[in-house]
Amino acid sequence: MMKLGDAPVRLALLGCGVVGSQVARLVLEQAGDLQARVGRPLELVGIGVRQVRERPGIDPSLFTTDLAGLVERDDVDVVVELIGGIHPAQELVLAAIQSGKSVVTANKALLAEHGPEIYHAARLSDVDVFYEAAVAGAIPIIRPLRESLVGDAVTAVKGIVNGTTNYILDQMHTHGVSFASALAEAQELGYAEADPTADVEGHDAAAKAAILASLAFHTRVRLSDVACEGITAVTTDDIAAAESMRCVIKLLANCSVSPDGTLAVGVAPTMVPVEHPLASIHGAYNAVFVESVNAGRLMFMGPGAGGSPTASAVLGDVVTAARNRVRGVAGPGESAYTSPGITDPALVVSAYYLAMTVRDEPGVLARVAEAMARRGMSIATVRQEQTDGEDATARLGITTHRAQDGDVRAVVAELLEGGDVQGEVRVLRVEGA
Amino acid sequence: MMKLGDAPVRLALLGCGVVGSQVARLVLEQAGDLQARVGRPLELVGIGVRQVRERPGIDPSLFTTDLAGLVERDDVDVVVELIGGIHPAQELVLAAIQSGKSVVTANKALLAEHGPEIYHAARLSDVDVFYEAAVAGAIPIIRPLRESLVGDAVTAVKGIVNGTTNYILDQMHTHGVSFASALAEAQELGYAEADPTADVEGHDAAAKAAILASLAFHTRVRLSDVACEGITAVTTDDIAAAESMRCVIKLLANCSVSPDGTLAVGVAPTMVPVEHPLASIHGAYNAVFVESVNAGRLMFMGPGAGGSPTASAVLGDVVTAARNRVRGVAGPGESAYTSPGITDPALVVSAYYLAMTVRDEPGVLARVAEAMARRGMSIATVRQEQTDGEDATARLGITTHRAQDGDVRAVVAELLEGGDVQGEVRVLRVEGA
Numbered sequence: 047m048m049k050l051g052d053a054p055v056r057l058a059l060l061g062c063g064v065v066g067s068q069v070a071r072l073v074l075e076q077a078g079d080l081q082a083r084v085g086r087p088l089e090l091v092g093i094g095v096r097q098v099r100e101r102p103g104i105d106p107s108l109f110t111t112d113l114a115g116l117v118e119r120d121d122v123d124v125v126v127e128l129i130g131g132i133h134p135a136q137e138l139v140l141a142a143i144q145s146g147k148s149v150v151t152a153n154k155a156l157l158a159e160h161g162p163e164i165y166h167a168a169r170l171s172d173v174d175v176f177y178e179a180a181v182a183g184a185i186p187i188i189r190p191l192r193e194s195l196v197g198d199a200v201t202a203v204k205g206i207v208n209g210t211t212n213y214i215l216d217q218m219h220t221h222g223v224s225f226a227s228a229l230a231e232a233q234e235l236g237y238a239e240a241d242p243t244a245d246v247e248g249h250d251a252a253a254k255a256a257i258l259a260s261l262a263f264h265t266r267v268r269l270s271d272v273a274c275e276g277i278t279a280v281t282t283d284d285i286a287a288a289e290s291m292r293c294v295i296k297l298l299a300n301c302s303v304s305p306d307g308t309l310a311v312g313v314a315p316t317m318v319p320v321e322h323p324l325a326s327i328h329g330a331y332n333a334v335f336v337e338s339v340n341a342g343r344l345m346f347m348g349p350g351a352g353g354s355p356t357a358s359a360v361l362g363d364v365v366t367a368a369r370n371r372v373r374g375v376a377g378p379g380e381s382a383y384t385s386p387g388i389t390d391p392a393l394v395v396s397a398y399y400l401a402m403t404v405r406d407e408p409g410v411l412a413r414v415a416e417a418m419a420r421r422g423m424s425i426a427t428v429r430q431e432q433t434d435g436e437d438a439t440a441r442l443g444i445t446t447h448r449a450q451d452g453d454v455r456a457v458v459a460e461l462l463e464g465g466d467v468q469g470e471v472r473v474l475r476v477e478g479a
Numbered sequence: 480m481m482k483l484g485d486a487p488v489r490l491a492l493l494g495c496g497v498v499g500s501q502v503a504r505l506v507l508e509q510a511g512d513l514q515a516r517v518g519r520p521l522e523l524v525g526i527g528v529r530q531v532r533e534r535p536g537i538d539p540s541l542f543t544t545d546l547a548g549l550v551e552r553d554d555v556d557v558v559v560e561l562i563g564g565i566h567p568a569q570e571l572v573l574a575a576i577q578s579g580k581s582v583v584t585a586n587k588a589l590l591a592e593h594g595p596e597i598y599h600a601a602r603l604s605d606v607d608v609f610y611e612a613a614v615a616g617a618i619p620i621i622r623p624l625r626e627s628l629v630g631d632a633v634t635a636v637k638g639i640v641n642g643t644t645n646y647i648l649d650q651m652h653t654h655g656v657s658f659a660s661a662l663a664e665a666q667e668l669g670y671a672e673a674d675p676t677a678d679v680e681g682h683d684a685a686a687k688a689a690i691l692a693s694l695a696f697h698t699r700v701r702l703s704d705v706a707c708e709g710i711t712a713v714t715t716d717d718i719a720a721a722e723s724m725r726c727v728i729k730l731l732a733n734c735s736v737s738p739d740g741t742l743a744v745g746v747a748p749t750m751v752p753v754e755h756p757l758a759s760i761h762g763a764y765n766a767v768f769v770e771s772v773n774a775g776r777l778m779f780m781g782p783g784a785g786g787s788p789t790a791s792a793v794l795g796d797v798v799t800a801a802r803n804r805v806r807g808v809a810g811p812g813e814s815a816y817t818s819p820g821i822t823d824p825a826l827v828v829s830a831y832y833l834a835m836t837v838r839d840e841p842g843v844l845a846r847v848a849e850a851m852a853r854r855g856m857s858i859a860t861v862r863q864e865q866t867d868g869e870d871a872t873a874r875l876g877i878t879t880h881r882a883q884d885g886d887v888r889a890v891v892a893e894l895l896e897g898g899d900v901q902g903e904v905r906v907l908r909v910e911g912a
Contacts, residue, residue, distance in 0.1 A: 072773065076632070082816040083629055083697065178627060184774035186619070186627035193626075194611060194619035196516055197794020199509070264516065323780065326759065340505065340791035341617035341781065347756065348777035358773035361630020369811040378802040383515040 054087040055368040058116050058147075060094045060138060061128035062101055062109070065152060065179070068357040069126060069364075070104050080361075084368045092116045094138075117142040124367050126360060127151040136160055143167045143175070148371060150363040152179035152356060158253035158269040161260065165380040174376045176363035181254045182207050182332045184355030185348040186362070191261040191336070196381070199339040200262040202302040204477070207254040209330030209350040210245035211277050211297040213237045215315075216328050218285050219294055225280055237330050248276035248297060248313040255299035258334070259311045262301060265384045273312035273391060280315050284474065287401060287443055290429070293317040294325045298477065308389040317399055319479040392452025397426065397476040399445050400454070402461065403468045406438040410466045414442065417460050421453040439468060445476055487520035488801040491549050491580075493527045493571060494561035495534055495542075498585060498612070501790040502559060502797075503537050513794075517801045525549045527571075550575040557800050559793060560584040569593055576600045576608070581804060583796040585612035585789060591686035591702040594693065598813040607809045609796035614687045615640050615765040617788030618781040619795070624694040624769070629814070632772040633695040635735040637910070640687040642763030642783040643678035644710050644730040646670045648748075649761050651718050652727055658713055670763050681709035681730060681746040688732035691767070692744045695734060698817045706745035706824060713748050717907065720834060720876055723862070726750040727758045731910065736819070743822040750832055752912040825885025830859065830909040832878050833887070835894065836901045839871040843899045847875065850893050854886040872901060878909055 057073065059066055073080065073090050080088045093104070094113035100106060110116055117125050117138050125142040127149060129135045135156050142149050144167065151157070157164065157180055168175040178188045182205065191200070206212050210232060217228040229246065232238035244250045252272040259267040277297050288295045298316040303309060318325045323345045327333040332350025337343055349355040370376055404410045411430065418425060424447040433439045446454070458471045490506065492499055506513065506523050513521045526537070527546035533539060543549055550558050550571050558575040560582060562568045568589050575582050577600065584590070590597065590613055601608040611621045615638065624633070639645050643665060650661040662679065665671035677683045685707040692700040710730050721728045731749040736742060751758045756778045760766040765783025770776055782788035803809055837843045844863065851858060857880040866872045879887070891904045 068773075072630070076630075079632070079697075080630065083814050085811075184771075185777055186623035189627050190619035190623060193799050194622050194795040195791070196798045197505070197509075197513070197796070198791040199512070264512075323759075326756075338617075338791060340501075340787040340794070342785075342788055344618060344779070344781035346777070346779055349775045352775075354773040355775055358628070358631040358771060361773070362627040363630070365629045366626050373808065373811065375806065375808040378518075378806065381516050 052086060054089040055084060055371050056089045056091045056121055056123045057126060057364065058092045058094065058119070058122040059090060059126045059128065060113055060117070061130070062093050062095050062104070063128065064353040065356045065360065066093070066128040067101050067104060068353040069128065069360050072357055072361055080365060083365055085372050086368070088364070088368060091121055092119070113138055114141060117147065118145045122147055123371050124148045124150060124364060126364060127153055128360070130155065132156055132159065139164060140167055143171050143173055146171055146173060148174040148367040148376070150176050150360055150367055152177065152360060154180040154250065154253040154257060158256040161257065162266045162382065169379045172376050174367045174370055176367055177257070178363050179356050179359035181257050182334055182346070183348065183350040183352065184358045185332055185334065185346045185350065187258070187334045187346050188261065190346070191258070192380070195336065195338055195341065198341050200336060201339060202337040203258045203262045203334060204301070204324065205258065205299045205332065205334035206296055206324060206327050207299050207332050207334065207350065208245055208251040208297060209332060210238045210242060211251070212327060212332070213330045214246070215277060215280065215295055215297065218280070218282070219289070222282060222285070224282055225278065246276050246278055248274045251297060251299045251313040255301055255311050255313055258299065259301035259309060260382065261380070262336070263303070263309055263384060263386065264381045265309070265386060266382050267309065267311055271311055271388045273314070275314040277315050283401070284472065287399065288317050291317060291445065292320050293476070294320060295474070296324060298324070304389040304393065304395060306389070306393065308387040310389040310394045312394065314475050317474055317476040319477065321479050322477060392450065394451040395448050396451065397446055397448050397478065398454050399443065399474045399476050400458070401441070401443045401472040403433065403439050404442050404466050405468065406432065406440045411442070413464065413466055414461060417457050418446070421457050423449045423453055423457060485519060487522040488517060488804050489522050489524045489554055489556045490559060490797065491525045491527065491552070491555040492523060492559045492561065493546055493550070494563070495526050495528050495537070496561065497786040498789045498793065499526070499561040500534050500537060501786040502561065502793050505790055505794055513798060516798055518805050519801070521797070521801060524554055525552070546571055547574065550580065551578045555580055556804050557581045557583060557797060559797060560586055561793070563588065565589055565592065572597060573600055576604050576606055579604055579606060581607040581800040581809070583609050583793055583800055585610065585793060587613040587683065587686040587690060591689040594690065595699045595815065602812045605809050607800045607803055609800055611796050612789050612792035614690050615767055615779070616781065616783040616785065617791045618765055618767065618779045618783065620691070620767045620779050621694065623779070624691070625813070628769065628771055628774060631774050633769060634772060635770040636691045636695045636767060637734070637757065638691065638732045638765065638767035639729055639757060639760050640732050640765050640767065640783065641678055641684040641730060642765060643671045643675060644684070645760060645765070646763045647679070648710060648713065648728055648730065651713070651715070652722070655715060655718070657715055658711065679709050679711055681707045684730060684732045684746040688734055688744050688746055691732065692734035692742060693815065694813070695769070696736070696742055696817060696819065697814045698742070698819060699815050700742065700744055704744055704821045706747070708747040710748050716834070717905065720832065721750050724750060724878065725753050726909070727753060728907070729757060731757070737822040737826065737828060739822070739826070741820040741822040743827045745827070747908050749908040749910050751910045754912050755910060825883065827884040828881050829884065830879055830881050830911065831887050832876065832907045832909050833891070834874070834876045834905040836866065836872050837875050837899050838901065839865065839873045844875070846897065846899055847894060850890050851879070854890050856882045856886055856890060
């Protein structure tokens, strides 16, 4: 691992899409500054792609379709993995590590499912694995959690970590349009993919939540530990209800310590009070809010995606990894010494918003309130309004104080069986101010 | 520098005030977690103080008044300097470094004036000097600038980095009170010192600006390079004018690259548009706004001062330094390979707000506008209002587009000589949206 003399630090890039091509270009354009900061030249020696085709500004002789060979070459020091997905990224990353290369990656899906094995392999090989670009784009959050807050006790991490869904929800709030309409516009403007499933179903945010929770709580949280609900069911009624409550709906990745010491990690559309810093995050921006015992409340905000912002995070990791190679060292690796366990989903605590259409008759509100009281659920606010139309129905919106998720689901089931409620009961989490 | 076996990493603390005593307590209270994160026990072996007196929760046998002896003891690995000020902190920090100890400090004044010599000594001794706690309290900003944005090109750093002055200005805006009144209240509540000079005159913010600029632009900026204006001259008229312009007045530390490539680093009360993220920073909170070529606009926000937040930053550095000691390494040190120079104060560019009382006669506004036009200063907005009273005067408020500071001062001098203006011309910088 020792670097001798003035030999350059040599990079292999895997993937040359939007982010990869920007990284390649920046390594060339900023060569002088990067060399000054690393102490040696940074040299791009190969770019692994599935299919060789011309990319403007990039030397075509760098391309290869032999990715497995590339990561094991003797003349490679740092591998930058920007392919995404589990396979073949997992195999290539592990091969790189076992060949003594440091790895920089943006691959949230891979780390959320296989992070612990990868970090362990890196420790055995005494190489770095850095992944700032995997969460919240350009915003430095991984390094601060791992190295700045490491003397503190983090109690919660809450974030808007998916730009696509934040853009869509922001459009719904600002223009009163439907989810489908806002999604179509987002796709037109390039804020959403042709297949937007990973974003709008919350899977992308859930992978990031697993990574953030692992770091924040010094443990191993995997994607399968993360409760996940996307935004596809958010309606214009929900948006209007939020506004009447002086809230905005955000797809929030929420990682907290539950009363019993276990970890509740989940992604869900959440009503956020307008005074909360997270409420003012617009468009495709991301923000991560961190609460710690000593530091108090910190917030990190910035562009969450895009070629240049993600390339910035990748290059920060590349320079840091390169500096370590030059000095023949690796960082301390990931700290995962606790095993608090994951909160039983029924025991996850939050405030909730429930909306339902009820028969407009005497006794209905009393029965709803009684059903809630029997489960120990305390009502914070109630709003009942007459609905238009011939049926004598009313629209009832209730917010609770903090309650257990299991109790909320049980109350909803009871109300649906009871006959007072027509159609579904809409349930949304509500964040404190 | 190599750590052998399971030997603890031993800390010496210099200073046991609000922050020092909190650090000492946390090292004890969090011993298990800190050991797990470092890989070895962290042991506090001595606390240097000017005067030994009892402090609750701290073993009195740790105290010593022989600080010079403490920093050179063989059984010390990391020195935590929390005395503040230049002397004797400078001598003690250099002695610690030369004895092979890593240093963690919160001392902005020392680093702003003598940082380069200290970093150089640290590099020669192959030890770490970390100083997250010197700027913006608990907010991780030093490490992100040094290690996360190191692959990018930072073009500006703008921050609210002094909680005392932000609290005072926030009170002036919220309650319409005078500076003197808000200061008195801040002192009562502990947000301002008995002698508030360093805060309200901007010196504290200026030291932090020097440190931020050095990191952001990979160069050496010292306190003497920083233009500094505090908030003692901010009036209720200024506050009202800001509000009419949909701005709030903030004491902004502004570090930017000027058109000629030199660095403009200054602290001044500045009108910030309400849409700007920095406008929504309230009370004693701090926030740092970073603009980079690739990352775009990032913001970091949190508690800027206080025993616990500052202790959080100190402990993050202590753990990182300790982890390095355990592995027998030090970090890469400070990167300062550029020499862009400091912008000639007359050439610093900004938008400005000028307020003046003028004789209410024909031609006055025309002459004011002509004086500005002759200097190439373009007017953005104008507001003129009659003043109450017998004199026929009017209050004129003008905002300019971006102009050079020298031109603004020249126009002001001309107007004062010209006879149309009564009293002073108030000049405030205006930040873009």
